[in-house]
Amino acid sequence: xxxxxxxxxxxxxxxxxxxxKDRTVNCTAEVLxxxxxxxxxxxxxxxxxxxLRSTEEADKEFYNRIRSLEKELVAENIPDSHGNVPxxxxxxxxxxxxxxxxxxxxxxxxxxxFHLAQVKHVKQVKRSDEDLQFDYVLxxxxxxxxxxxxxxxxxxxxxxxxxRVPRD
Amino acid sequence: DQxxxxxxxxxxxVQHLQLLCSTLMLDLWxxxxxxxxxxxxxxxISVPAPLVQEVKDSLDQxxxxxxxxxxxxxxxxxxxxxxxxxxxxxxxGGYVYTEYHPMEExxxxxxxxxxxxxxxxxxxxxxxxxxxxxxYYLQISQPxxxxxxxxxxxxxxxxxxxxxxAFCQWFVKEILQNYKSDPKISRFLQNLDLYVLPVLNIxxxxxxxxxxxxxxxxxxxxxxxxxxxxxxxxxxxxxxxSVGVSFNCSSDVFCGxxxxxxxxxxxxxxxxxxxxxxxxxxxxxxSYGQLILTPYGSTTKPPSNYEELMQxxxxxxxxxxGKYGTSYRVGSTALILYSNSGSSRDxxxxxxxxxxxxxxxxxxxxxxxxxxxxxxxPTCEETM
Numbered sequence: 001x002x003x004x005x006x007x008x009x010x011x012x013x014x015x016x017x018x019x020x021k022d023r024t025v026n027c028t029a030e031v032l033x034x035x036x037x038x039x040x041x042x043x044x045x046x047x048x049x050x051x052l053r054s055t056e057e058a059d060k061e062f063y064n065r066i067r068s069l070e071k072e073l074v075a076e077n078i079p080d081s082h083g084n085v086p087x088x089x090x091x092x093x094x095x096x097x098x099x100x101x102x103x104x105x106x107x108x109x110x111x112x113x114f115h116l117a118q119v120k121h122v123k124q125v126k127r128s129d130e131d132l133q134f135d136y137v138l139x140x141x142x143x144x145x146x147x148x149x150x151x152x153x154x155x156x157x158x159x160x161x162x163x164r165v166p167r168d
Numbered sequence: 169d170q171x172x173x174x175x176x177x178x179x180x181x182v183q184h185l186q187l188l189c190s191t192l193m194l195d196l197w198x199x200x201x202x203x204x205x206x207x208x209x210x211x212x213i214s215v216p217a218p219l220v221q222e223v224k225d226s227l228d229q230x231x232x233x234x235x236x237x238x239x240x241x242x243x244x245x246x247x248x249x250x251x252x253x254x255x256x257x258x259x260x261g262g263y264v265y266t267e268y269h270p271m272e273e274x275x276x277x278x279x280x281x282x283x284x285x286x287x288x289x290x291x292x293x294x295x296x297x298x299x300x301x302x303x304y305y306l307q308i309s310q311p312x313x314x315x316x317x318x319x320x321x322x323x324x325x326x327x328x329x330x331x332x333x334a335f336c337q338w339f340v341k342e343i344l345q346n347y348k349s350d351p352k353i354s355r356f357l358q359n360l361d362l363y364v365l366p367v368l369n370i371x372x373x374x375x376x377x378x379x380x381x382x383x384x385x386x387x388x389x390x391x392x393x394x395x396x397x398x399x400x401x402x403x404x405x406x407x408x409x410s411v412g413v414s415f416n417c418s419s420d421v422f423c424g425x426x427x428x429x430x431x432x433x434x435x436x437x438x439x440x441x442x443x444x445x446x447x448x449x450x451x452x453x454x455s456y457g458q459l460i461l462t463p464y465g466s467t468t469k470p471p472s473n474y475e476e477l478m479q480x481x482x483x484x485x486x487x488x489x490g491k492y493g494t495s496y497r498v499g500s501t502a503l504i505l506y507s508n509s510g511s512s513r514d515x516x517x518x519x520x521x522x523x524x525x526x527x528x529x530x531x532x533x534x535x536x537x538x539x540x541x542x543x544x545x546p547t548c549e550e551t552m
Contacts, residue, residue, distance in 0.1 A: 018534075077381075079535065079538050079540065080538075081268075081377070081381045081538065082267075082268055082538075082540065082541050083535055083538045083539050083540025083541055083542075083543070084540060084541075115533035115536050116533075116536075117382055117536050117537060117538065118381070118382065118538055139382060141382070141536055141537070143457075143505075143506070144412075144506045145414075145419070145420065145421060146384060146399070146420040146421050147419070147420050148382045148420070
């Protein structure tokens with residue numbers, strides 16, 4: 001408890017690589033939830049102890065594959081009702097996951113617990129610069145209210161620059 | 169099979185292509201009819217594997233340039249579609265327990281299970297849903313001259329939690345396949361009757377298959393049909409309407425117009441009330457979260473047999489983890505999840521049934537409600 005400011009949490013976390021389950025990395029984080037303010041995202045500081053695996057190969061392959069598509073990529077319901085994700089859409093799914101992390105962070109309070117439930121819709125938008133752009137409709141599940149909230153957001157991605165959410 | 173993309177350049181090419189398509193009876197994806205093939209317009213033809221080379225040779229001969237649009241149609245189909253459900257196999261052991269099944273198939277399964285195990289299983293009417301569908305439970309009971317206590321398990325209170333009905337079906341299968349050979353199960357059945365309700369919220373479950381995969385509630389209309397559904401697990405008569413609910417119909421935790429306002433709730437409540445002195449343990453299966461929850465949700469004040477409840481739950485969680493390492497947390501809803509009132513588990517405990525638990529099965533948010541079918545088996549095995 002920090003008087004007049006909010007509640008601060010000190011966390012020790014173990015990160016597990018989704019694509020390589022035996023690979024874990026420890027990290028520490030400090031999260032400050034601001035008192036009373038529902039519209040400010042919590043402050044988060046993270047320190048990663050160790051290295052995250054290089055994904056250069058896979059990034060390049062994905063980037064080139066999407067850039068060479070004749071028609072813009074469009075997809076719905078990832079995963080489908082039975083939990084399946086076609087292999088070629090797996091990176092789109094992972095990108096949505098990362099982007100949902102941003103949205104969840106921006107909208108979290110001490111009384112919310114969000115998870116990405118499903119990618120309802122995704123549409124690639126071709127750009128004249130080097131970024132890939134995907135316009136997503138994500139379905140976020142909030143545990144306490146049990147609501148499923150649709151969320152539109154645009155994600156930009158580049159193999160070296162990584163993922164960014166310009167507006168949401 | 170391959171799909172070729174061709175843009176015919178001349179009228180002769182168009183004619184040749186039309187001839188090729190009709191002679192070899194090729195499957196036109198675009199346009200749909202050979203007579204609609206035009207110079208300068210996209211043509212997509214699907215060519216069966218044995219004819220691929222012949223078609224390509226013919227195109228080369230006539231100087232028609234083409235591109236392979238889809239190199240392997242079957243592969244793409246397999247990747248993007250769920251595996252076919254074996255809805256027509258009636259042989260016991262032909263039912264695929266590692267897939268999710270729509271309600272029609274679950275009804276058929278119940279009939280089959282009773283038919284094939286009639287010495288042990290009887291199917292019973294519990295009640296009707298709002299949309300007038302029949303709710304059945306299965307009674308697994310070894311004939312005996314002594315009265316037996318009951319363990320009740322229901323699944324599918326919340327429509328989108330598909331792993332829950334999948335587990336109920338798996339559970340029944342496991343018991344029936346192993347009761348003769350497994351001493352633990354056989355001893356169980358000597359002393360206890362098992363009552364299993366595979367899907368309580370049938371209307372909601374069907375709705376999640378047909379309309380909205382993430383639907384949770386039942387399908388009772390409110391506000392003249394402008395709003396649907398009560399959260400059945402907020403509708404029971406345990407501190408109803410006090411906490412963790414909404415009185416707004418559009419909320420996913422709408423508790424209904426009063427305790428037991430919903431036909432599905434009443435169906436369960438009436439039955440449990442009628443058998444309450446014989447019911448030893450009540451289990452209600454949900455997802456997700458990997459939790460074993462004890463009463464209460466509406467207050468942090470522990471129930472009278474808290475120690476016993478926790479001990480049994482902890483042993484269950486340990487056994488579960490022992491199988492595949494999946495970790496489950498144990499505790500009262502109010503303490504480890506959130507506050508809520510009107511849950512079936514709490515109500516059952518308040519009327520005197522000592523052991524009452526909510527199981528929240530896999531996972532912890534990675535896939536959430538849309539748990540891939542390939543996790544049905546490990547989830548069910550560890551939960552057994």
